[in-house]
Amino acid sequence: MFGRDFFVERYRRLGWEFREVTLRQAIRVNSMNVRGFDVVGHLRDLGVELEKVPFLQNGYWVIRSDFSVGATVEYLLGYYSVQEAAAQIPATLFTDLKDKIVLDACAAPGGKTVQLADLMNNTGVIVALDVNKRRLEALMNQLERCRVRNTVVYRLDARQASKLGLKFDRILLDVPCSGNFATDKDWFRRRTFRDVERNAKLQKQILAEAAKVLKDDGEMVYATCSLEPEENELNIDWAVKTLGLETVEIDCYGWEAPTEVFGKRLDESVRRCRRIWPGKTQGFFVCKLKKRR
């Protein structure tokens, strides 16, 4: 069970006709570092053509630039980050992040951690976890470049988050996933259904651990850049049925998630998740959860 035809047929059965996409680079302004400075206007003065991403407050697509936007003085000073548009959505789904204690369970390389710090205006605490040493280095470089002040980083598997002995107001689960063809031209050649199953199992373990450390009135956002329902709708269906979690309505870019997947009927509340098919952005899936009362 692998190859382009296998996966494309699955997407068709989920209601999406496959088409090649050209991914656009995007940036996100770090508002905590640019007070009073119009970094977007400045980049435009430098000749960078930017288009506001309509569904993001601080996101801009890079339409044209004669130089790398990841090598400007403004980038190095932490005025903005290079972050794909769909990847900017999950952190924006939380309500009221100020002064909260937030878990970023699979944090490296740190784009979303910096975004959380920005949304929190460096208040409260972010506990950022990851296991890969090199990716953790990248995370710490991002925190330094973007002048994040409210984060503590541990080298810890998200499946062991309860070892910290903390309960969290907000949890971001940007879990390891199979990815999608829009960000990897060799995706269909590289990936098999066995990878999807392996990732789905790992994601369930992370979800279960996160449910343990979420405060009773807390919020959890689950996100993947996978298009495979086993890593998305089926995992959320499982979480709703076994972990005492419920989905929450979200208002963001994307399509209502299907509640019937390959003949399997899912919990009706799974429709509240958002599935983002590749096009304007890469492929993505987001869902907001809370504990059932």
Added chain:
Amino acid sequence: MVEKDVVEGFARLFGVERFLYKGFVVKNGNRYFLLNQKLKSLTKKRGSWLYAGTYLGKVERGGVFHPSFPLLFMIAEKAKNRIVVNDKAAWLFICGRDVFKKGILKIEGSRKKGDYTLVFNRHGECLGYGVIAKNLDKLENGLAVKNLLDIGDFLRRERQAIQEI
């Protein structure tokens, strides 16, 4: 407090005195961090962390303190020793090059050989720091400030990380 002394000792090189009055300076391995009360109590109770709060810098072999950029930016607000460079010199500086006299638009504070100075672009952004190579009063052209650290370091780290992966 010893930890604080190391960091403030570095700041004094730029004419900045006692600026770490908010927060707690904590040493973790060879690295120094500035924590608020919340982070301090959280990290104290919970094992070995890698990074917390504001990274200030690290002491490397030989006991030399290497500042972080957040520390340089904090010092920059009060530093007496500073030079402002033109656009070309600013770009060359963040590419790791030294500053030549012809690229300097303004000098504040020390002009003495061997003293440290921060390097700013004409928009008032701190790009890094260096050591004055020759007495700037007498210097008409040639090497003025030797680059010790510039913000282009982030790109060099990113490139190195990609090569290692």
